Amino acid sequence: MLQTILGLLTLSGFAGFLALCLEVADLYFANYGECAIRINDGEREYTVQGGGHLLGALGDQGIFVPSACGGRGSCGLCKLQVLEGAGPLLPTETPYLSPEERRNHVRLSCQVKVRNNLSIEIPPELFLIKEYSARVERIRDLTEDIKEIRLSLLEPDTMKFKAGQYIQFQIPEYAGADEPVYRAYSLASGPGDPRRLTLVVTRVPDGVASTYIHTELREGNKVRVNGPYGEFYLRESAGDILMVATGSGLAPIMSLLHQMADQQIQRKATVVFGARQRKDLFYLEELEGFKERIPSLEVIFTLSRPSEEDRWQGERGRVTEVIPKIVHPRDEVEAYICGNPAMVESSEELLVRLGVPRERIYYDKFA
Amino acid sequence: MDLGISAFVIFFAAIFTNNILLTNFLGMCSFLAISREVRSSIGLGLAVVFVMTWTSAINYIVYYYILEPFNLVHFRFIVFIIVIAAFVQLVEMVIERYSPVLYVILGVFLPLITVNCAILGVCLFMIIREYTFLQSVAYGAGGGIGWMLAIVAMGGIRQRLAKAPIPKPLEGPGITLIIAGLMALAFIGFGGMIQIQ
Numbered sequence: 001m002l003q004t005i006l007g008l009l010t011l012s013g014f015a016g017f018l019a020l021c022l023e024v025a026d027l028y029f030a031n032y033g034e035c036a037i038r039i040n041d042g043e044r045e046y047t048v049q050g051g052g053h054l055l056g057a058l059g060d061q062g063i064f065v066p067s068a069c070g071g072r073g074s075c076g077l078c079k080l081q082v083l084e085g086a087g088p089l090l091p092t093e094t095p096y097l098s099p100e101e102r103r104n105h106v107r108l109s110c111q112v113k114v115r116n117n118l119s120i121e122i123p124p125e126l127f128l129i130k131e132y133s134a135r136v137e138r139i140r141d142l143t144e145d146i147k148e149i150r151l152s153l154l155e156p157d158t159m160k161f162k163a164g165q166y167i168q169f170q171i172p173e174y175a176g177a178d179e180p181v182y183r184a185y186s187l188a189s190g191p192g193d194p195r196r197l198t199l200v201v202t203r204v205p206d207g208v209a210s211t212y213i214h215t216e217l218r219e220g221n222k223v224r225v226n227g228p229y230g231e232f233y234l235r236e237s238a239g240d241i242l243m244v245a246t247g248s249g250l251a252p253i254m255s256l257l258h259q260m261a262d263q264q265i266q267r268k269a270t271v272v273f274g275a276r277q278r279k280d281l282f283y284l285e286e287l288e289g290f291k292e293r294i295p296s297l298e299v300i301f302t303l304s305r306p307s308e309e310d311r312w313q314g315e316r317g318r319v320t321e322v323i324p325k326i327v328h329p330r331d332e333v334e335a336y337i338c339g340n341p342a343m344v345e346s347s348e349e350l351l352v353r354l355g356v357p358r359e360r361i362y363y364d365k366f367a
Numbered sequence: 368m369d370l371g372i373s374a375f376v377i378f379f380a381a382i383f384t385n386n387i388l389l390t391n392f393l394g395m396c397s398f399l400a401i402s403r404e405v406r407s408s409i410g411l412g413l414a415v416v417f418v419m420t421w422t423s424a425i426n427y428i429v430y431y432y433i434l435e436p437f438n439l440v441h442f443r444f445i446v447f448i449i450v451i452a453a454f455v456q457l458v459e460m461v462i463e464r465y466s467p468v469l470y471v472i473l474g475v476f477l478p479l480i481t482v483n484c485a486i487l488g489v490c491l492f493m494i495i496r497e498y499t500f501l502q503s504v505a506y507g508a509g510g511g512i513g514w515m516l517a518i519v520a521m522g523g524i525r526q527r528l529a530k531a532p533i534p535k536p537l538e539g540p541g542i543t544l545i546i547a548g549l550m551a552l553a554f555i556g557f558g559g560m561i562q563i564q
Binding site: 003007010011014015018019021022025026029030087088090091092111113115 | 433437438439442445446449450453456457460461463464467468471472
């Protein structure tokens with residue numbers, strides 16, 4: 001009996017001693033102290049507790065670097081220039097960095113750890129990205145499987161964004177998602193109304209986020225979004241504007257039209273909106289309204305598979321069959337394409353063949 | 368037990384003739400799970416070599432200077448596992464601090480090793496076979512290198528196998544076990560060359 005107790009005591013003592021060693025080691029090795037992050041040559045400076053990843057440390061300070069994978073190092077979106085203090089390039093980063101980016105000290109902020117003072121460069125537009133809380137003001141059916149969600153911002157109560165940009169919508173835990181997930185949705189409203197955000201959401205079979213928005217979300221619910229993100233905004237030039245959209249890809253195009261109407265941009269503009277059948281077309285009245293406010297605007301609808309009862313008189317076929325009728329070689333065209341990836345890719349190739357320079361084709365793909 | 372066997376012989380025996388993975392079949396779970404490609408096999412292999420060498424040394428000291436004098440030999444299983452777990456934790460912290468690159472290469476594998484039975488196996492064998500300290504460390508290092516040799520070879524084979532037409536029911540673990548069996552047969556061929564048991 002005595003021997004058993006002694007044995008247990010010794011064993012516990014030994015285990016306790018090892019635990020103590022680990023605690024001491026943890027205090028000594030894993031304590032990086034406070035580290036300063038200098039941003040854009042001293043424009044901003046934050047002091048953070050060392051040891052975490054740069055992406056998270058910036059997020060804690062309210063700077064949201066775009067990241068689709070949530071910091072697992074699999075999307076390569078969270079690239080930042082880290083001028084000093086990042087340490088050697090990690091094997092988890094190399095697949096995402098071009099030789100030129102490596103020369104420019106570009107790193108993946110989700111992989112770089114804050115272990116000493118850092119000096120980094122952040123594009124100024126990232127400072128505009130914030131987290132917002134909002135209330136669902138209205139949910140409206142646009143088609144059988146597309147809903148329009150209108151949010152009114154609560155805190156902060158306005159968002160400064162460029163027409164055509166997108167936000168990330170937080171889907172909370174529910175039966176279909178065991179942890180909060182984020183999905184990107186383009187804004188269909190214009191920057192002229194910074195208190196409201198309008199999203200257009202297509203229901204994707206088994207889609208975690210779209211299922212939630214279509215079946216669980218109710219008017220009056222509180223939601224969280226962050227943004228704005230994206231390079232899909234109207235460029236300033238004198239060329240004609242071609243906008244191509246299918247399905248909910250019309251959302252950012254609507255935003256661009258809001259901007260054109262508000263700023264009275266008089267450039268020649270053509271919207272090509274493709275759908276399968278008449279019942280899949282939406283925003284018809286709104287587009288009609290834009291035609292009145294923007295005299296230089298033309299809207300072309302095309303149906304790929306109109307049904308008998310549609311009695312469709314307009315264009316038939318996919319958007320790629322309509323584009324050659326309106327874009328002619330030697331036209332000065334600037335193209336904005338948004339929709340499913342296959343449509344975006346085939347439209348881009350078509351436009352390049354029609355003589356539109358690749359750098360003047362802007363697109364948003366829904367993957 | 369012939370004490371005349373030098374540490375040097377034990378080191379090579381542990382790699383080839385008495386490969387812990389292919390003759391004792393220890394450490395199979397991570398061997399099957401992480402051997403899909405050479406890259407990760409090397410990462411896990413390096414981590415095993417490192418931890419095995421060190422824990423055999425530490426556990427030797429713990430066994431002969433703590434467990435035996437205090438009559439706690441029957442607790443050796445628990446104690447060895449605790450020592451291995453604590454050592455892995457410590458190594459993880461140190462590597463993270465001083466070599467971020469190595470940390471990323473080994474990072475995911477280090478915690479896995481805590482429950483790798485080959486490590487515990489080496490510690491138990493060295494006690495059963497009554498090795499000296501030097502022999503134990505040599506056995507630990509050799510065992511680790513032998514384990515790494517086997518998993519890297521398996522990684523190479525499986526990488527090539529990815530493009531081979533394998534009967535559907537055998538895909539994945541099935542074919543891997545068959546390959547492991549064939550490799551074991553080949554290694555057993557070395558068996559008679561050195562006798563360390």
